[in-house]
Amino acid sequence: MECNYYIDTHTHIYGQEFSGEYDLAVERAKAAGVKKVITPGIDSSCHGLLLDFCEKHSGFAFPAAGLHPTSVNGDWEKELDFVYSELSTGKYVAVGEIGIDAYWSKEYLGQQKEAFRLQLQKAAEMGLPVIIHAREATEPILQILKSLKHLAIKGVFHAYTGSYETSRIIKDLGDFKFGIGGVVTFKNASIAETVKKLDLKDIVLETDSPYLTPVPLRGKRNESSYIPLIAEKISSLKNAEIGEIASVTTENAEKLFNI
Numbered sequence: 001m002e003c004n005y006y007i008d009t010h011t012h013i014y015g016q017e018f019s020g021e022y023d024l025a026v027e028r029a030k031a032a033g034v035k036k037v038i039t040p041g042i043d044s045s046c047h048g049l050l051l052d053f054c055e056k057h058s059g060f061a062f063p064a065a066g067l068h069p070t071s072v073n074g075d076w077e078k079e080l081d082f083v084y085s086e087l088s089t090g091k092y093v094a095v096g097e098i099g100i101d102a103y104w105s106k107e108y109l110g111q112q113k114e115a116f117r118l119q120l121q122k123a124a125e126m127g128l129p130v131i132i133h134a135r136e137a138t139e140p141i142l143q144i145l146k147s148l149k150h151l152a153i154k155g156v157f158h159a160y161t162g163s164y165e166t167s168r169i170i171k172d173l174g175d176f177k178f179g180i181g182g183v184v185t186f187k188n189a190s191i192a193e194t195v196k197k198l199d200l201k202d203i204v205l206e207t208d209s210p211y212l213t214p215v216p217l218r219g220k221r222n223e224s225s226y227i228p229l230i231a232e233k234i235s236s237l238k239n240a241e242i243g244e245i246a247s248v249t250t251e252n253a254e255k256l257f258n259i
């Protein structure tokens, strides 16, 4: 089935950066052909905004709940309880974002790994996909996924910047897609070479709004309406019609998140 619309599989359009203009940002996204978005959680402090946004824009915005690795601190167990109680309400399409981030701080690296492992298990138990944030942490993430391979975990490696070879290892550890965003449009981005080799069936689109704004708008606040700029770049890299990029990546996202 052909679908000529897009899905932004990773946007923080509910955040304070859009305060006072949420409706306008949604209208702009819809006008650009973005029919649905996935909004990942970070921690309990910003979850209220996320839920308000998704309630107001139901059918367009689909929430995920998870403890982000950069929010893992001394309170991580309490925060995990919060995530679990949210997930138990049944209104979430994914567990995320979760993962390991050794770039910002290594202070709670051990706890980050434990929180990641526990949330992966929770997702498998609930049959939900995961949204993985990996920054300077490919090795520990692959190690943990390897130890849980029997759980048949599915999900997306958000803001993927790894090599094609690493993507093959990841595919072997579970049913994973790769989130491609604005970075692919940056000059000399190595992910552009990876995208040429990746099967389109393994790619989903994302903005990671308000961050990682695609060229030529780099430097400005990112938003979901910029998804076509990413699709255009992938279309030229893969020598494929933009309609095919839209339809295959949308189908990938709808299947993965069951939306």
Ligand SMILES: [Zn+2]
Binding pocket: 010, 012, 040, 097, 208
């Ligand atoms: Zn994010």
